[in-house]
Amino acid sequence: MKTIEVKNAVYSYGGNHNVVLPELQLGSGEHIFIAGASGSGKTTLLGALAGTHIVKDGIVLVHGREYKTMRPSQRDRFRADHIGYVFQQFNLINYLTVYENIALAAKLSRERMQRLKNPLKQEIEWLSQKLQIAELLGKKAGQVSVGQSQRIAIARALLGEPEIVLADEPTSALDADNRHRFIDLLFESLGKATTLIFVSHDRTLEKHFERTIELKTLREAIV
């Protein structure tokens, strides 16, 4: 079973404005780089995989399930249980501490909480050591730097080893040196079975990944 399967998925944005994703297949543990400038369907793709955009036509299977057939609350549940998400920036809730921000992922999903091999506190400490943010745990999230906050976001996305991690240009707010360092840390912390989808327009990062897909080719057949 593929972790992600997309076939001729058509998304409607009202009227005749459609976005089509012809084909995408990803297996467990694959790390894929998706290149494409904004406006190339990035939002649609991520929304499709996260379950906030629902297909008009075609198939989107994530972890063998189809969002189309789920109720909205089930989609939210599914996302909480199986997907880690990293935004471009502003990943943290500022009035919570770094620790609380990371813990949120497990607190909002029973499944991810149960998947932890160690107690939550230990797990978070381990992850944050790997991502070099251990000393920040007690701080308020509003006080950390952009680079730190992106790493904290990864810790949250990886907590409880979700099957899929979606990263939406997570490096665009970082300077060049930090970008490569960021990706190294990301790979080091990633579980073996986790499928990573990394969207970026920065082609210099491509070399870290096994496979690159152009969003353009992904959208080749525009109806």
Added chain:
Amino acid sequence: MFISVEKIRSGVKTSFAQTISGTDIIVGARSSSLNVLLNSIFHIGISENMIQYNTFTRFKNHPMVDWAVPLSFGDSYRGNRVIGTTQDFFRRYQYRNHKPLAFSQGREFSKITETVIGSAVAKEANLIPGSTIILSHGISENAVLTHDDNPFTVIGILEKTNTPVDHSVFVSLEAIEVIHKNWQSGAYVENGEKVNIDNPNNYNISKISSFFLGCKSRLDVLTLQRETSQYIGEPLSVAIPGMALAELWQTLKIVEKALFSIGILAGLVSLLSMLIAVLTSLQQRRREIAILRALGVGPRKLFWLMTLESGFLSAFGLLLGFVLSYGLLFLLQEPIEMLTGIEIVITFPGTTELLYGVALLSIGFGVGFLPGALAYRMTLRDGLSMRL
């Protein structure tokens, strides 16, 4: 704010109503019952007409009358009313549920040159028993004409009552006569003749302003009221304190309503500003909402989060309001009393206030529905993208 206004409102009402008690009927010269009341109790306005002293003696000896206290106005001391009366005043005047007057220092006047003063007068002018005061003619604050040939000695100071009594100077009826002996048409006439206060003929009391009556039985009050108001000897106006006060309060209803409206408006304004604050923060919160969405929080949950927030905000605000207004009232209780004579009784929040509180709280939650609903729609539209 709402609570403070409400408290002041009820405070005003009760202190008005509690100014006099135990007196069944007040009789004054022809005007209106309200006028008689305002004049005799609250020292507001001037009594243009006087009544004959023998009218007073006639009613004093009426079979239904238990006691009678005459009152005579017209002079002042530093803006405080001078009241000519008898010693009976101190025994008969009652305020706030039949509390009698009491002396904090000294005793009743027994001589013509002696005076008893209210607590506020004593405090204002720094008077102690033994001090000498000179009364002014007329009731204006800056009286030019003074009774400097007849100084009075303070013999007693009354305890604080929070009624106009505090701002009064009491002398005997005879004293009023004596100091006006050489006055004609409101002006002092110099005739070189010193009034001999030892001669009773020099101070035949002829006229007074009004008098209080106490009935032997409460059942006689209405009968006596009719008799006094239909008195053939001269035209009289009669007031039953309780009724007249209620009447007075009726006329002040507008003020009461205004105070009430102010309270309502203050509540509304605060709710509106809360709504605005929450709505403004909603824009800044789009990130937070997106984060929570990515973590699997559904739109419905977000809706409740937003609503709950408003609810908590109003609950917290309400609590703060209670604490603040009670604290403020507690602090300002003394000064307000001193300045206005309105005694604000601090009581545990009554049913009215609790009711308002509950109403405000539910409106607060209701107001929360709006940002909640907006957040709900926004999450559905935005998905996971952060539109900033």
